[in-house]
Amino acid sequence: MGEPAENAVVDPGLDEQIKKLTSEKIEGVITKVLTEETAARLDVYMRTCVHCGLCAEACHYCLSHDKDPRFSPVGKVKQTLWEILRRKGKVEPEFIRECARIAFTECNVCRRCSMYCPFGIDIAYLLLVVRRICSLLGVVPQYLQDTVNSHAVTSNQMWVKQDEWIDTLQWQEEDTQDEIKDARIPLDKEGAEIMYSVIGPEPKFLAQLLGNIAFIMNVAGIDWTMPSFDGWDNSNMAMYSGDCESRARIERTHDEAAFKLKVKKIVMGECGHAFRGAVYDGPKGLGWKEPPVPLIHAIQFYYELIRDGKVKIVKKFEGPVTVQDPCNVVRGRGLGKMLRYIMRAVCEDFRDVSPRFEHNYCCGAGGGVINCGPSWKSARVKGNSVKAEQLKATGAKVIITPCHNCHSGIEDIINYYKLGMHVKFFSEILVNAMEIPEELKV
């Protein structure tokens, strides 16, 4: 249970939806998930956990709430799955609401606790099973469900229509041409080396980031393309809502766009959850170990550009800068070293964080929690005071977050804890630091 104030959060996705539940329905769904959809992992994890509480040390919610046991990883499993298993699915609608609150808004499925539990129990997986049960019962925070609905209808997260998408790209192409001669955002170029994909919010709110990548691609002389059709959005909110069917469909659409364009690989923008969806958790859900089309994150792409001299740094970013290791790309795929390489290459005064790399604290956003919407924001930010302390200790004025969710999550933290810092994507400092060759200057 959260603080009294958090209990009172109004969310029609939970409050209204539980009114439609009956005990038979709940029991049926739980039985289905426990017998048909889960197997050895759930069973062994539940039987192996010795209730030692050592995982509490891992969780930013628990650390930020003065080690309140309700926020410890095992404490969250106790409040949800233990009860569900003990009562063999015979639980009330009100209990399902509790489960939804805990699994969707009090665990960001960041997997830090798997590195602190001596058995390596995957608590995030257990809470994703709870989300799955809630999703099948239709009890999902309204904002999160809306993004999933958008995925289902439009194949992107933000209800962006195809003409809006193309318009935005053209607009950004024109803007880039103000700086780079004949800059292009090539659409649907078959056989290009690279397909670049982004998350839905980029065309919707952050079109400048599309301009940035156009700038970088044109200067570096990359053979690239973007799809004008469905599959351009690499995000996957269904992965977090527990809608496994949509999750699989979204990943397929993204992969198929790359197949249609016959590209050699996909490069994706600075987003962590999208990377998780496209590179490991999405394919995992489809029963694949690796994605069918090679796929790299922007961090690795920038790293290769800088390392190979395709992009030259001429004017390093001034002032103290620190960085966020997004769980989904650093704990999730080990890109922490490359991230530091590019940070040092582009910043004069890089201040590292502690803890860092896979031990970094989660932003509290990119596991679906931020997508639960504004009504849960206060709980999310209060549940991450350790992040504020960690960032403050660096003395930096700017923090680079190579992930959209970290970006928004940390911005909220900075505002709430009055840290006086600014959040930026890496591309924002890269475009100002890199050289524009004479022949490309306008």
Next chain:
Amino acid sequence: MYQFIAGPLVWIAFAVLIVGSMYRIISMLFQAKKDKVVYPYMSLRFSLRSLIHWFVPFAGVNMRRQPEMTVVTFAFHICLICTPIFLLPHNILIYRAWGISWWTLPKGVADVMTLIVVITSLIFLLRRVTSPVVKYVTSPSDYVLLAIAAAPFVTGFLAYHHVLPYKTMSVLHILSGVVMLAAIPFTRLSHMLFFVFTRSYMGSEFGAVRSSKDW
């Protein structure tokens, strides 16, 4: 009665332990097929890498963050497993039954190790009632498990030192040992069986898929 307890019942307990453990492990291996990702993810190299880091005291971050627990846990488990195996009286029994024996612990050392199990069990108990995080997730079964694990050591110590009537204590000692052995496959003591598997899986997932460390 004593004959039965000291003889066939002990063999039955070992049989339950071995057959039960095999049953649990084999059914897990079958179940793991349904979890489509488990087998493809498994990697010997990364499993061993993870196991080594979790079998060596203080090799992992959390073990360093909670040093008291690390010392207590390692002391508890090492003594719990080694004392009965290398105890002279146990060896004599095995020698009488099968004609084989092995290295044994000096008497004083065995005594100390037994006491370590008892003391660390008490520390676990204390932690369960005082630490809010642990208390919150404690159910009666946790006390029962702790009692099952500690009982053979308490009774063995009392019997050996004739603190209480020898005959009664040794019957209690054997019975508690029997309960512990038979409980391993069917209670959360089965963490002994599954530790290697859960750790290997997480080690493989972190190493082979996530290119990062899990300690």
